Amino acid sequence: MHTWGSTSTLAVLISIIIMVSVTVSWSVLVNTKVMLPCHHPALLKADSMAWVIILRDKPPCTRAYRRDKNETLEQNCTDNRITWTFRPEQNFTLQIDPVAITHDGYYGCQIVTTDGNFLLGYHLQVSVAPEVILFQSKNETVVCKAIAGKPAAQISWTPEGDCVTEQECLDNGTVTVQSTCHWADSNVSTVFCSVSHWTGNKSQSIELSQGVRTLKSPMLNLLIILYVKFSIFLAILVIRTFICFQRINGFRA
Ligand SMILES: *[C@@H]1O[C@H](CO)[C@@H](O)[C@H](O)[C@H]1NC(C)=O
Ligand SMILES: *[C@@H]1O[C@H](CO)[C@@H](O)[C@H](O)[C@H]1NC(C)=O
Ligand SMILES: *[C@@H]1O[C@H](CO)[C@@H](O)[C@H](O)[C@H]1NC(C)=O
Ligand SMILES: *[C@@H]1O[C@H](CO)[C@@H](O)[C@H](O)[C@H]1NC(C)=O
Ligand SMILES: *[C@@H]1O[C@H](CO)[C@@H](O)[C@H](O)[C@H]1NC(C)=O
């Protein structure tokens, strides 16, 4: 790929008035390979075309092709995960492999022809599946967490409980959602936490030990008491037998 020294040439290429413009929103899963096609009949007679990539906290990156000179140029493009499998006349697909959270942004494909100019834009949103955990905490509540998802996940419960839901935004743009619940109805023995997210829904269940304790504790206590009593009884029996045996021996001696 040849890099032109002149910024002004590039500015002319990308500032030409747009006649037809289409923008689509795309959600993709993080760590996958993403293809952004730029197919248009106008490409066949394009004088020039360019990809403009606008990401947060980065200068705009431009990759352009000029047919009359059969030359490509690029500026501010430093991310080697974004490649342009460039074949003039047929293929202007932009490839991102693997896609990361930092690839959230705008990707525009501009085609300049004598008949008019075309712009195909993509608003790319990179999604991350949250990690789901469900546990019972010491204070008689059950906590369901959807960790580091993007966008934020939705948490719902079956049966519905008395819940407090909190969100924590992490530095990398992911969100942890935590729902803490308790159930006043002592009949409730198993609860389900459902996490709905664009990347797929997940459900987990947990048995409330609260119910288990009230049912089984008295029985267990009784067993412990019986066991302790029996042990003491046995010990006394052994000691008595021993003393008795000693006496008999002493008597014989
Ligand atoms: C390259 O980045 C600078 C700012 O850092 C910006 O002014 C310039 O327009 C960018 N070039 C292109 C072709 O987008
Ligand atoms: C344009 O340049 C590429 C190499 O950069 C070459 O393979 C191709 O044949 C050229 N096409 C034309 C039409 O000159
Ligand atoms: C364009 O290139 C991509 C990646 O190399 C390929 O998957 C796709 O099939 C190509 N499309 C056409 C129309 O050639
Ligand atoms: C119970 O514990 C969870 C986590 O361990 C906490 O988030 C929640 O605020 C606690 N609830 C009460 C009522 O103390
Ligand atoms: C985002 O940040 C959190 C907390 O630092 C981390 O656990 C998580 O793996 C990060 N996610 C991605 C996709 O980088």
Ligand SMILES: *[C@@H]1O[C@H](CO)[C@@H](O)[C@H](O)[C@H]1NC(C)=O
């Ligand atoms: C508790 O459960 C039993 C059987 O599952 C049901 O018959 C009863 O109505 C429930 N009680 C309450 C208060 O929900």
Ligand SMILES: *[C@@H]1O[C@H](CO)[C@@H](O)[C@H](O)[C@H]1NC(C)=O
């Ligand atoms: C996930 O759950 C939501 C609401 O709970 C539902 O609208 C959506 O269809 C579910 N998605 C899948 C893939 O099951």
